[in-house]
Amino acid sequence: MTRFLTGRLAATVITLWLLATAGFLLVELIPGDPARTLAGPQASADTIQRITEAYGLDEPLWVRYTESVSKLAQGDFGYSFSRSEAVSSVIGRSLPPTLLLTLLAFAVEVMLAIPLALFVVGKRNRIVDNALVAAAGATSAIPPFLVGLVLLYLFAFRLGWLPLGGSGSAAAYVLPVASLAVPFGLVLARLLRTTLLEEEDRAYVTFALARGEKPWLVRLRHALPNALLPLFSVLALDFVALFSSVAIVEVAFSIEGLGSDLFDALRRLDTPLIIGIGLVAGLVVAAVNLLADLSVIALDPRVRR
């Protein structure tokens, strides 16, 4: 157990280190003189010289590399020139709304998938099965941000039932959450249906039914926990996929968050901000995977050795 955990932590640290290295290389590889970019097109040779010295851009490569990685390790993500403030304060402001949206979408996804899968398995009907497969296929054939735009057009612009965007009220979250949770929830319901059907054939289900328990109760109390367990790694992947989809959905719904920051940073080539967001995203991904492993250990006594 401890060996497993230390291994996972080491892997996380190595991943983050490689991300930081990749970020450093990115800055090195982008064509052009960073000092000139910082100073602007009208800057004199003297100004550029001073910026070069102030930022240590004339130091050898490995000096700058160790410097930048050790700064990142201490949580100093540098200065975002497009925002004129520290990268850490931009991220500190934008991470909470993005995480909130991801968590909301994730909660709705799971709350949609579980009853739907239980219903479909209970029906034992080809038409219902095929309807679920078709719905899951259709909604995942277009990306969530486009589902969002279509919903936005219908419900906010045409019908005027919900706000057009922003994050001011609770109603503003309905459409972004729906556009993420519905496609993901349908796909998850499909997977859960398969694992539920596998559990139905087990002896403990037959025994419970033979004892006279109601089928839906057997499914809910006995089959569901066992069917959910193998899906934990899928859930972790889903959360990660949601997290990156949220980034784009934010842009579509003009919500202030990491995604809209990334969008701006990409347009203005604000590399410190891009690298900072990349590292934070990597950290979230690593944390979620670790959490999924831990919850499997906590829930499944067979894994604890």
Added chain:
Amino acid sequence: MTAERALEAQSPRRKPRPGLVAGGILLAGLAVISIAAPLIAPYDPTFESVAGLAPDGGPLDPGATYLLGTDPKGRDLLSRLIFGGRVTFFASFVAVGAATVIGLIIGLVAASSNRRIGGLLMRATDLGLAIPGLLLAAAISAVLGRGLVSLTIALTAVFWAPLARVTYGQAIVVKERQFVVAGRALGARWGFLLIHHVLPHVLPIVAAYAALSVGWAALFESALGFLGVGVQEPTSSIGAMLGCCLVFYRQHPGLILFPTLYLGLLVTATTLVGEALRRPREVSRGTGR
């Protein structure tokens, strides 16, 4: 190899597969439209025409002259869709092809080498899976500049890792199966066994995953274009068409709707093909993953 084939032909898995046929026809249709784009498209997709703009300077809605209307620069939307779909389709297809070759090589080498080299290759693959694809693609296009080539490279960089993972997962199962072990016992060289006995059993599942990946790559391209990364204006692509028009789509929903429909068709086609290729294998795969 022939004995294996004969056994497989006997097994009762040759059922009609409507998904494969429908997906194949759809995919072939989109491929024909893409290849013949210069012949089919009614206008030059990059020609900005004053006739294509409404009196208030906005885009035109669908009509007789411009079947699907025009974009905010007065370019014919149908022509941009045909040429843009071609760019998205081509980039996704080529990128996934390259990613499949890379994935097959890494997966097979990792499965056939000792623990240290195999472990190293698979840790590298895990890393490739862990890096957020959007950031990776954005970084690559920042370094190489925007355009079709850097877009294709970026898509390849995002999609090789899952394909390597799938190859490896299947290869380590197949290499323990009796016919491979028997081949080894008979003294066959590993390279021979790998090509003639392991690869034929790895390819179907990899092909299924690759077919699915083409659709996912197209989805990815649309997200990149929406964020303003990807091909360079005035080149059209599904992503570029989505990225340009967020301001206008409330008045002219066709600007978003038509590219979305094209994307939906392409992804549905690849999903149908991929799922149809995958399903019969999963039933017959008695040894588990």
